[in-house]
Amino acid sequence: MAVLTAEMADVASSIDKALEALLPPVDGYEAQVFEAMRYAVLAGGKRLRPFLVLASAALFDVPTARATRVACALECVHTYSLVHDDLPCMDDDDLRRGMPTTHKKYDEATAVLAGDALLTLAFEILADEATHHEPLVRSELVLSLAHEAGAHGMVGGQMIDMLAETMKLDIGAVTRLQQMKTGALIRCSVEAGAIMGRATKDQKHALQNYAHDLGLAFQIADDLLDIDGDPAELGKAVGKDGDKETFVTLLGEERARMQATMLAEQAVIHLDSFDDKAELLRLLPHFVINRRS
Amino acid sequence: MAVLTAEMADVASSIDKALEALLPPVDGYEAQVFEAMRYAVLAGGKRLRPFLVLASAALFDVPTARATRVACALECVHTYSLVHDDLPCMDDDDLRRGMPTTHKKYDEATAVLAGDALLTLAFEILADEATHHEPLVRSELVLSLAHEAGAHGMVGGQMIDMLAETMKLDIGAVTRLQQMKTGALIRCSVEAGAIMGRATKDQKHALQNYAHDLGLAFQIADDLLDIDGDPAELGKAVGKDGDKETFVTLLGEERARMQATMLAEQAVIHLDSFDDKAELLRLLPHFVINRRS
Secondary structure, three states, X not given: OHHHHHHHHHHHHHHHHHHHHHOOOOOOOOHHHHHHHHHHHOOOOOOHHHHHHHHHHXXXXXXXXXXXXXXXXXXXXHHHHXXXXXXXXXXXXXXXXXXXXXXHHOOHHHHHHHHHHHHHHHHHHHHOOOOOOOHHHHHHHXXXXXXXXXXXXXXXXXXXHHHHHHOOXXXXXXXXXXXXXXXXXXXXXXXXXXXXXXXXXXXXXXHHHHHHHHHHHHHHHHHHHHHHOOHHHHOOOOOOOOOOOOHHHHHOHHHHHHHHHHHHHHHHHOOOOOOHHHHHHHHHHHHHHHOOO | OHHHHHHHHHHHHHHHHHHHHHOOXXXXXXXXXXXXXXXXXXXXXXXXXXXXXXXXXHOOOOOHHHHHHHHHHHHHHHHHHHHHHXXXXXXXXXXXXXXXXXXXXXXXXXXXXXXXXXXXHHHXXXXXXXXXXXXXXXXXXXHHHHHXXXXXXXXXXXXXXXXXXXOOOOHHHHHHHHHHHHHHHHHHHHHHHHHHOOOOHHHHHHHHHHHHHHHHHHHHHHHHHHXXXXXXXXXXXXXXXXXXXXXXXXXXXXXXXXXXHHHHHHHHHOOOOOOHHHHHHHHHHHHHHHOOO
């Protein structure tokens, strides 16, 4: 596991540098929205989605510089979703990664705009020639991200999550919600590596299954952290799920833990057809369910 | 001018149909975000940006079906910007196109998400093979839209506009604000036709200059309507600019009108190198400055 945590730290540091270069401060009256974008996206975090992009791209020997750009695009989208989800009209959170949320640091208007601009920047990065010399690959990356991040994916999941505050969901509905809300971007991160690497259909399928199980395991772990996590380690409030149904309320703590472990093991099995290059991806699921932040 | 208004009505009707087909209602708990997207985007409007896409694409005999998809993408982005700009934390508007704004009809969270999803959908439309068989064209369309709609363009313009409420801008700053806030998407609409049509560098340049002057003329007319427009005809409140500096406060009404007329005439001159196919584009600037809504 030490190999994985060292590699994740390396990825986080290279992503920070790349994001810094992609999003330099600007002059002019519009500077504030750039500052807010930088504040939100350069605040650290696990960089799980970038790690997935890089690790899946590495399966196919995709040059790291290209994969890093795509990883940054995914992180921009993830960050925009956090900035908007933290807004008073959504989850109304004051703290994120141990720091004031973007609307607390600036104001709501700036947070809405910074989120909008980060989402837009992600597509600008993907469509740029520097990301890949083949326009078809760029186009497929855009299509995949737009599909997974939109109303049929991440945004639709957040919509259901908002309604879940006043509506009792069953286990099927909660699973679907989470596959959309957090699963979609995790799936897209892994798929991005496959698109850049021109993976075969079977390889794509295997990676999709891996991402599916990893995403659910990740979310169950998240729900568990909401009941027994340490706010200081997490850098955000716990107990936020309130009356909402989660994997933990629906399955109970013990079964939720068992389910997460089973999904993590299953995720690894989906990688059987890959060689040693998949080692980091094989280590990740157990890291994800045992994390404390 | 009757030719133009008839053509604009035709475009509006074909765009309504195309948007309806691109954005069908869905089942499932996420239905609400789709309803809100449909509510916002199917509410009518002049469809000026779609008209510009179609008219500029027609210069190069681009098939209408393709241009219509791109026109819908531009309208999705325009609509998302209205939905977010109308939010209480931004311009706090209750009425748009004569109907309750999206956050009034639904709620703020749904409006934020519907805006996010419309922006994302625009990129999904552009990157889809159905939009153009050449991946390079799709990729260029995405790049252009992302650049013009992002923090260096439309979103940056809205950021400045928010700050302008507490800051006195001079004519140079107001011009730059408007070139970003409304000019960027107008420019992108015209450029989209040029990209699909594989225009020469000179043709692109001429169209950019046209869009530049048209965009400013449009905005001056908008500022004039804010002081003397009819809320019933406009479908939104007037006098909203309040203490903010606009072309009208900075130039005075008479000079603002002269400036709009001069820009409209200049826009038409930029089209000199085009043949009769540019007739609708030639009629548009004077329509734009004489509109009552």
